[in-house]
Amino acid sequence: LASRDFHPDNTTITVGDHVIGGSEPTIIAGPCSVESLEGIIDIAHAVKKSGAQLLRGGAFKPRSSPYSFQGLGEEGLQYLASAREATGLGIVSEVMEPGLVELVAEYVDVLQIGARNMQNFALLKAVGRTNKAVLLKRGFANSMEEWLMSAEYVMSEGNPNVILCERGIRTFETYTRNTLDLNAIPVVQHLSHLPILVDPSHGVGNSRYVTPMARAGIASGAQGVIVEVHPNPAEAWSDGAQSLNLDQFAEMAKQVRQTHTLV
Ligand code: PEP
Ligand code: MN
Numbered sequence: 001l002a003s004r005d006f007h008p009d010n011t012t013i014t015v016g017d018h019v020i021g022g023s024e025p026t027i028i029a030g031p032c033s034v035e036s037l038e039g040i041i042d043i044a045h046a047v048k049k050s051g052a053q054l055l056r057g058g059a060f061k062p063r064s065s066p067y068s069f070q071g072l073g074e075e076g077l078q079y080l081a082s083a084r085e086a087t088g089l090g091i092v093s094e095v096m097e098p099g100l101v102e103l104v105a106e107y108v109d110v111l112q113i114g115a116r117n118m119q120n121f122a123l124l125k126a127v128g129r130t131n132k133a134v135l136l137k138r139g140f141a142n143s144m145e146e147w148l149m150s151a152e153y154v155m156s157e158g159n160p161n162v163i164l165c166e167r168g169i170r171t172f173e174t175y176t177r178n179t180l181d182l183n184a185i186p187v188v189q190h191l192s193h194l195p196i197l198v199d200p201s202h203g204v205g206n207s208r209y210v211t212p213m214a215r216a217g218i219a220s221g222a223q224g225v226i227v228e229v230h231p232n233p234a235e236a237w238s239d240g241a242q243s244l245n246l247d248q249f250a251e252m253a254k255q256v257r258q259t260h261t262l263v
Contacts, residue, residue, distance in 0.1 A: 001151075001152055001155040001156060001160070002148050002151040002152050002155060002162070002192045002193075002194055003148075003191065003192060003193075004190070004191060004192055004193045007193045008193070009193060010193050010195070011160070011193045011194055011195060012195065013133050013161045013163055013195060015053075015054060015090040015109045015110055015133055016053075016054075016088065016089075016090040016109060017088075018053035018054065018090065020133075020163055020195050020197075020223060020224065021195035021223045024053075024260075025218055025223065025224045025225070025256055025257060025260040026053060026054070026195075026197060026223055026224025026225070027047075027051055027052045027053060027054075027224060027225055027227075027253055027256060028052065028053070028054040028055070028056050028092055028197070028224065028225070028226040028227070029043075029047040029050075029052040029054075029055065029056060029226070029227050029228075029229045029249055029253075030043055030044070030047060030052075030055045030056035030057045030092075030228070030229055031043060031056075031057055031058075031228060031229065031230050031236060031243065032058055032061075032228045032230075032236060032237075032238040032239035032240075032243065033057070033058045033059075033061055033069065033071055033072075033076070033236075033237045033238045033239075034057040034058065034059050034071070034072055034076035034079050034080060034093075035072075035236075035237050036079070037079045037082060039231075040055075040057055040079045040080060040082075040083045041079075041082060041083050041086050041087075042231065043055070043057075043083075043229060043230070043231065043246075044083035044084075044086060044087040044089055045086070045087055046229075046231070046246045046249075047089075047229055047246075047249060048087045048088075048089055049250075050246075050249055050250040050253045050254075051250075051253040051254075051257065052089065052249075052253065053089065053090070054089055054090045054091070054092055054109070054110065055080065055083055055084070055087070055089040055090070055091055055092065056091075056092040056093070056112075056226055056228075057076065057079075057080050057083075057091070057092075057093055058071050058076070058093060058094055058238070059071050059072055059073055059074070059075075059076030059077045059080065059093050059094075059104075060073060060076075060093075060094055060095065060096050060100065060104070061094070061238060062094070062096055062114050062116045062117070063238070068238070069237045069238060074103065076093075077093065077103070077104060077106075077107035077108070078107070080093055080107060080108065081107045084109075090109035090110065091107065091108045091109050091110070092108065092109070092110040092112055092135055092226070093107070093108045093110075093111075093112060094111075094112040094113070094114050095111050095112070095113070095123070095127065096114065096117060096123070097123060098122045098123050098125075098126035101123070101126040101127055101129075101130060102130075105130045105132050108132065109132065109133065110132065110133045110134070110135050110163070111127050111130065111132050111133070111134050111135070112134075112135045112137065113127065113134060113135065113136045113137060113150075114137055115137045115138065115139050115140050115167055115202070116139070118136065118137060118138060118139035118142055118146075118147065118150050119139060119142065119146065119150060121153055124150055124153035124154050124157075125153060125154075125157050127154055127159065128153060128154040128155065128156065128157025128158060128159045129157050129158065129159070130159060131159065131161075132159075132161070133161040133162075133163060134154050134159060134161060134162050134163065135163045135165055135197070135226070136150060136151055136154065136162055136163065136164055136165065137165045137167045137199070138164070138165065138166050138167060138169070138181075138184065140167070140168060140169050140170045140178055141169065141170055142169075144184055144187055144188055144191070147164065147184075147188075148188070148191060148192055151164065151192070151194060162194050163194065163195050163196070163197060164188060164192070164194050164195070164196040164197070165196070165197045165198070165199055165226060166180065166181055166182070166184045166185065166188075166196065166197070166198050166199065166203070166217075166222070167180075167198075167199035167202040167203055168180045168181065168199070168202050168203035168204070168205075169181050176203075176204045176205055176206065176209065177202065177203075177204060177205020177206070177242070178202060178203055178204070178205065179203070180198065180200055180203030180204060180213050180216075180217070182198070182216060182217060182220045184196075185198070185217065185220040185221050185222050186220060186221055189221055195223045195224075196221075196222055196223060197217075197222055197223060197224045197225060197226055198213070198214070198217030198218075198220075198222045198224075198225055198226075199225070199226045199227070200213035200214045200216075200217060200225060200227060201226075201227050201228040201239070201242045201243065201244075202228075202239075202242065204242065205241060205242045206241055206242055207233060207241065207242055207243060207244050207245075207248065210227060210242065210244055210248075210252065211244075211248070211251065211252040211255060214227060214252050214255070214256055215255050215256065215259045218256050218259040218260050218263060219259055219262070219263060221263060224256075225252075225256055227244060227249065227252065228242055228243040228244070229243060229244050229245070229246065229249045230243040230244075230245065231245065231246055232245070233245055
């Protein structure tokens with residue numbers, strides 16, 4: 001179902017009034033974690049003004065340590081829904097377990113499957129039974145073939161609305177958190193009709209390198225970017241080091257649009 005052999009034309013996925021895979025590059029922005037109602041509403045207004053069409057924010061967080069902040073849970077989802085009401089931006093948020101799919105789907109427009117859950121087959125099947133778009137991140141140790149098979153899990157349950165997202169893979173390199181595998185963009189586009197985005201924030205792990213890699217992702221053919229943005233990255237409750245501040249995000253969005261006109 002994900003293969004281009006059976007579906008030669010590119011798939012587009014409409015979320016609210018934005019078309020992913022359409023003529024404009026998709027820009028999804030927001031904090032790693034939702035922290036407060038006022039905070040997420042302020043970020044939503046700011047990123048919308050700079051050109052984001054969708055708002056991201058984690059409410060259920062897959063943290064490496066059980067002692068780290070795990071997200072606000074349903075309260076975070078309620079704040080995201082308020083931010084949608086305030087701005088009209090569609091909402092992207094991660095769901096980590098099959099039992100929570102129904103709950104998260106009540107609040108969001110796009111269900112994110114995180115890198116750590118790319119092969120959680122029960123979860124893939126559960127989101128496949130919803131009618132929400134699914135942002136399927138590539139696992140940091142998964143091949144492109146495994147990734148496309150995970151898309152197949154979602155689609156074979158009846159949900160065709162899968163958006164792929166390259167977010168970096170693990171390599172021997174230590175100067176960056178991961179290595180954003182831009183090879184995946186043309187390869188996956190050759191093999192599949194699904195739209196594909198890049199996440200340079202998790203790909204590099206350092207805000208200094210996010211904008212160049214966002215540009216590179218668009219130059220390689222990605223249909224958009226998802227990036228972490230926080231008004232005060234040093235104070236962010238998670239992933240502050242890789243979060244752009246509001247001015248840096250505005251500049252990145254401008255460069256993404258410029259780069260897109262050249263592709
Ligand atoms: C995130 O988007 O904040 C996240 C946890 O991403 P990933 O699953 O790619 O690590
Ligand atoms: Mn994050």
